[in-house]
Amino acid sequence: MANMNTDVMVDNRPVIRARNLGLVFQTTDGPVEALKDVNLDIEQGDFVSLIGPSGCGKTTFLRLIASLDKPTAGDISVNGMSPEQARLQRAYGYVFQAASLYPWRTIAGNIKLPLEIMGFSKTEMNERVKKVLDLVHLSGFENKFPWQLSGGMQQRASIARALSFDADILLMDEPFGALDEIVRDHLNEQLLDLWQSTGKTICFVTHSILEAVYLSTKIVVMSNRPGKVVEVIESSLPRERSLDIRDGPEFIEIAQRVRMGLRMSHSHE
Amino acid sequence: MKSILPITTVSMVIVILWYGFSVILNSTWTKDQASRAGVEVTFSEILKDTMVQQRPLLPAPHQVVIELWETTANKKITSKRSLVYHGWITLSATLLGFVIGTGLGILLAIGIVHNKAMDYGVMPWIIASQTVPILALAPMIIVVLYSIGLSGLVPKAIISAYLSFFPVSVGMVAGFRCPDPTQMDLLKTYAAKKSQLFWKLMVPISMPYLFTSLKIGVAASLVGAIVGELPTGAVAGLGARLLAGSYYGQTVQIWSALIGSAILAATLVGLIGLIQKFTLDRMGLAR
Numbered sequence: 001m002a003n004m005n006t007d008v009m010v011d012n013r014p015v016i017r018a019r020n021l022g023l024v025f026q027t028t029d030g031p032v033e034a035l036k037d038v039n040l041d042i043e044q045g046d047f048v049s050l051i052g053p054s055g056c057g058k059t060t061f062l063r064l065i066a067s068l069d070k071p072t073a074g075d076i077s078v079n080g081m082s083p084e085q086a087r088l089q090r091a092y093g094y095v096f097q098a099a100s101l102y103p104w105r106t107i108a109g110n111i112k113l114p115l116e117i118m119g120f121s122k123t124e125m126n127e128r129v130k131k132v133l134d135l136v137h138l139s140g141f142e143n144k145f146p147w148q149l150s151g152g153m154q155q156r157a158s159i160a161r162a163l164s165f166d167a168d169i170l171l172m173d174e175p176f177g178a179l180d181e182i183v184r185d186h187l188n189e190q191l192l193d194l195w196q197s198t199g200k201t202i203c204f205v206t207h208s209i210l211e212a213v214y215l216s217t218k219i220v221v222m223s224n225r226p227g228k229v230v231e232v233i234e235s236s237l238p239r240e241r242s243l244d245i246r247d248g249p250e251f252i253e254i255a256q257r258v259r260m261g262l263r264m265s266h267s268h269e
Numbered sequence: 270m271k272s273i274l275p276i277t278t279v280s281m282v283i284v285i286l287w288y289g290f291s292v293i294l295n296s297t298w299t300k301d302q303a304s305r306a307g308v309e310v311t312f313s314e315i316l317k318d319t320m321v322q323q324r325p326l327l328p329a330p331h332q333v334v335i336e337l338w339e340t341t342a343n344k345k346i347t348s349k350r351s352l353v354y355h356g357w358i359t360l361s362a363t364l365l366g367f368v369i370g371t372g373l374g375i376l377l378a379i380g381i382v383h384n385k386a387m388d389y390g391v392m393p394w395i396i397a398s399q400t401v402p403i404l405a406l407a408p409m410i411i412v413v414l415y416s417i418g419l420s421g422l423v424p425k426a427i428i429s430a431y432l433s434f435f436p437v438s439v440g441m442v443a444g445f446r447c448p449d450p451t452q453m454d455l456l457k458t459y460a461a462k463k464s465q466l467f468w469k470l471m472v473p474i475s476m477p478y479l480f481t482s483l484k485i486g487v488a489a490s491l492v493g494a495i496v497g498e499l500p501t502g503a504v505a506g507l508g509a510r511l512l513a514g515s516y517y518g519q520t521v522q523i524w525s526a527l528i529g530s531a532i533l534a535a536t537l538v539g540l541i542g543l544i545q546k547f548t549l550d551r552m553g554l555a556r
């Protein structure tokens with residue numbers, strides 16, 4: 001019985017937990033407070049969007065989770081351990097703002113990159129490449145080089161790469177920021193499908209209120225200088241949702257709350 | 270194939286200029302001879318004579334071509350009078366030196382990009398090494414190596430390596446430093462090891478730099494091998510042909526050795542260019 005209890009305890013622990021998290025960059029122009037006093041819990045299976053004006057520390061927050069940067073204040077844990085340990089256990093897949101595919105590798109080659117590093121067998125690699133390319137609807141493009149694909153396709157390939165090694169957490173930094181709205185809608189739908197079918201925890205940075213509300217179970221509104229969390233909005237929308245949901249009254253109400261939060265964040269300046 | 274027209278045009282201009290200078294430079298000797306003999310020469314006689322002198326100041330292009338043909342196609346390649354024989358002697362030192370120089374250059378570049386102390390400590394010496402005139406250094410290298418029992422191929426290859434490691438190391442340092450922060454962060458998110466960072470990112474991204482460096486390096490290697498043949502008064506090799514030619518005033522031989530080495534250099538650079546095109550095509554980097 002005691003064992004079961006601890007199991008339940010572990011399950012209930014947030015996947016990502018930030019307490020009074022802060023990061024000050026020392027630059028030649030003096031210190032820049034990129035992030036201050038961030039408190040946030042992200043639960044297993046959450047789809048969390050970070051939204052806020054540019055320079056409010058969204059990227060910085062993701063990079064702290066990913067242990068690409070180190071905090072100068074507060075604590076952060078990922079899967080109950082330090083971000084560094086989590087990174088070494090390959091706990092997350094990171095999708096950068098630019099697709100950042102290696103130009104000398106084909107699409108399949110790019111997706112194999114993490115798999116090669118993690119030491120998967122050849123057959124396993126090929127199976128996984130096929131599977132994730134299917135997921136992002138890029139089958140048939142295995143042998144193309146990145147420059148032969150459109151921006152949207154490149155970004156999908158980079159998502160496939162982040163999915164290929166089955167990390168439970170997906171960190172995405174404005175992955176669709178540079179794409180036009182039609183492509184973006186389409187990719188948003190696909191991303192939701194993927195999230196629902198895999199049960200991953202997703203942490204997603206965006207500039208778009210529509211995108212944030214449409215995708216998320218939790219919307220984190222941030223403000224500028226220093227980067228802070230001003231509001232965390234829990235979405236009441238069902239997990240199963242289609243694009244039409246954006247015209248419903250519930251969606252519009254949540255969108256308004258986000259907009260208010262963003263307006264408040266500006267009045268802080 | 271668009272390049273054929275400009276290349277032909279430039280070659281034609283060079284050949285015409287060459288003929289022009291042959292006439293101008295060699296006519297002095299023709300006129301001297303004539304005045305010594307007390308005869309008048311017409312312009313057409315001067316023109317004719319400047320094309321066929323035994324020891325012209327500047328041999329006419331066709332004289333060099335004939336000499337090249339005579340000493341390559343019409344001589345056994347084992348003959349001391351065959352340019353192929355001498356070319357091979359120089360080429361073997363060039364290739365050995367090129368391999369040593371390239372290896373050394375790449376190793377130094379790897380050290381420099383991975384180690385700050387090496388960057389500050391070794392880089393200045395690498396640059397300084399190339400400011401010493403190789404013509405002054407070559408005899409010393411040969412003498413020192415001879416005293417420890419090394420002569421022939423190896424000393425020449427070392428001089429050749431001395432010249433070729435430089436462009437390779439400088440080029441590869443630049444190449445290895447190409448990855449941008451995101452490309453590195455990506456590997457960090459996979460918890461990649463240092464060796465994986467090297468093989469999966471730094472090596473492929475530096476390929477275009479490698480081939481450019483190799484082209485410069487192989488040309489420098491050839492120069493090094495030829496220079497290495499001069500101080501010993503060598504009996505074989507393109508450098509020896511140049512030296513012997515100048516001892517005996519055999520300008521046609523000098524020029525055919527010069528053109529021969531230019532052809533050799535162009536072939537080597539061209540070969541590397543082919544490998545470059547093939548490799549970069551396969552890597553999707555040649556667009």
Ligand SMILES: Nc1ncnc2c1ncn2[C@@H]1O[C@H](COP(=O)(O)OP(=O)(O)O)[C@@H](O)[C@H]1O
Nearest residue numbers: 025027032034053054055056057058059060061
């Ligand atoms: N490596 C860095 N060095 C110095 N300042 C940085 C660095 N990275 C980010 N910053 C600063 O930190 C702040 C937050 O940046 P960022 O997290 O990229 O914002 P966002 O992604 O929300 O646009 C900005 O003011 C930015 O200039």
Ligand SMILES: [Mg+2]
Nearest residue numbers: 058059060173
């Ligand atoms: Mg950003």
